[in-house]
Amino acid sequence: MLIAWRAGKLIDASGADRQPDYQCPACHHRVVLHRGRVVPPYFAHHTLGDCAVATEGESRQHVSGKRQLAAFFAPWGVGTLEKILPEIDQRADCWLDRGDHQPVAIEFQCSPISRDQVAARTAGYQNIGVFPCWILGERYQKQHLNWDLIDRFAWKMPGWGLCLLFWDVSRRQLRLDHHLRQMATGKITATTSWLTRIDELRRPQQASRLLPVDLPAYRQRLTLDLLRGNTGLRDLQEALYLLRKNLPGFSPIFGTMRAYLPIFGRGPILWRIVVGTWIFSRQSSWQVPALWELAREGLTLVGGHVEGGIRFVAESPLRLALVDLLTDLVAGHYLRRTSRGWQVLAIPAWSRDGHEWLENNERK
Numbered sequence: 001m002l003i004a005w006r007a008g009k010l011i012d013a014s015g016a017d018r019q020p021d022y023q024c025p026a027c028h029h030r031v032v033l034h035r036g037r038v039v040p041p042y043f044a045h046h047t048l049g050d051c052a053v054a055t056e057g058e059s060r061q062h063v064s065g066k067r068q069l070a071a072f073f074a075p076w077g078v079g080t081l082e083k084i085l086p087e088i089d090q091r092a093d094c095w096l097d098r099g100d101h102q103p104v105a106i107e108f109q110c111s112p113i114s115r116d117q118v119a120a121r122t123a124g125y126q127n128i129g130v131f132p133c134w135i136l137g138e139r140y141q142k143q144h145l146n147w148d149l150i151d152r153f154a155w156k157m158p159g160w161g162l163c164l165l166f167w168d169v170s171r172r173q174l175r176l177d178h179h180l181r182q183m184a185t186g187k188i189t190a191t192t193s194w195l196t197r198i199d200e201l202r203r204p205q206q207a208s209r210l211l212p213v214d215l216p217a218y219r220q221r222l223t224l225d226l227l228r229g230n231t232g233l234r235d236l237q238e239a240l241y242l243l244r245k246n247l248p249g250f251s252p253i254f255g256t257m258r259a260y261l262p263i264f265g266r267g268p269i270l271w272r273i274v275v276g277t278w279i280f281s282r283q284s285s286w287q288v289p290a291l292w293e294l295a296r297e298g299l300t301l302v303g304g305h306v307e308g309g310i311r312f313v314a315e316s317p318l319r320l321a322l323v324d325l326l327t328d329l330v331a332g333h334y335l336r337r338t339s340r341g342w343q344v345l346a347i348p349a350w351s352r353d354g355h356e357w358l359e360n361n362e363r364k
């Protein structure tokens with residue numbers, strides 16, 4: 001921690017002398033000033049008891065980063081390092097008082113943390129009307145984009161889409177991974193922008209263009225994955241076998257180039273294949289509630305996330321994907337819109353293993 005209590009005052013470690021009687025501002029147990037060559041000065045509990053807000057073993061990154069972030073966010077409001085919030089037993093690494101606006105609690109996360117802890121801390125702030133802003137350290141910057149990261153730390157920012165924020169202590173810059181999306185084939189992508197000043201958040205950058213989806217290559221990858229016994233596909237393949245379908249031979253109408261918010265587990269195309277197949281194998285006419293049920297069931301089967309993440313919901317991207325699928329099926333004359341819903345007109349053809357599609361349609 002950077003701030004300790006002594007003789008009725010809060011003392012910043014950067015200007016502190018060695019004294020025997022510093023106290024933790026939260027639990028009032030004794031803390032000791034550490035002043036080394038590598039890590040800038042900080043306080044640590046003398047013995048780690050049951051302090052609710054203690055985060056021991058502070059790294060240089062965490063100590064320096066908190067100060068850098070306080071300076072970076074200063075144009076947004078009056079910053080306080082390590083603000084204690086006794087009503088929720090939490091301590092914000094940096095706190096921004098924004099006058100008439102909602103206060104912001106910045107959590108600079110450098111160490112591993114469980115989903116439950118993130119959810120509890122996020123809810124703690126939200127319950128007292130504070131906006132939680134998670135900013136991730138080096139350990140997280142090195143990771144490939146993955147669902148665990150997005151689930152715990154991503155939120156939507158106006159103009160920037162779904163975002164993850166990182167602070168780079170050596171560059172003293174904010175890395176913003178924005179417009180987080182999942183390509184039709186399942187890969188999660190983002191556009192990265194580096195911000196040197198907080199005001200740059202007011203001028204959102206465009207999402208970079210997505211690479212087109214190579215459907216023939218995708219079919220071949222499915223074939224290979226199935227040959228290798230890729231366990232993630234087993235449930236899917238079994239569900240389709242029951243309907244006498246072989247996954248790589250999916251009808252081209254189920255392919256898409258679109259990208260969505262990254263809730264689709266193994267990918268939007270697989271979701272379209274299962275939901276599309278069920279539409280034509282289960283009933284000849286459909287209404288919205290039943291289709292919505294199908295959409296959710298399909299999402300679970302492809303390893304997707306029906307509940308969304310801690311700070312964003314899955315409902316709108318799933319609804320969008322369902323609307324897109326139905327629109328494509330109507331345009332392809334497989335479904336007809338009726339006054340009450342949709343009517344099956346024709347059943348999309350599958351190939352045994354996808355070779356016909358490779359030779360005829362998709363190679364064009």
Ligand SMILES: [Zn+2]
Binds near residue numbers: 025027028051052
């Ligand atoms: Zn304490």
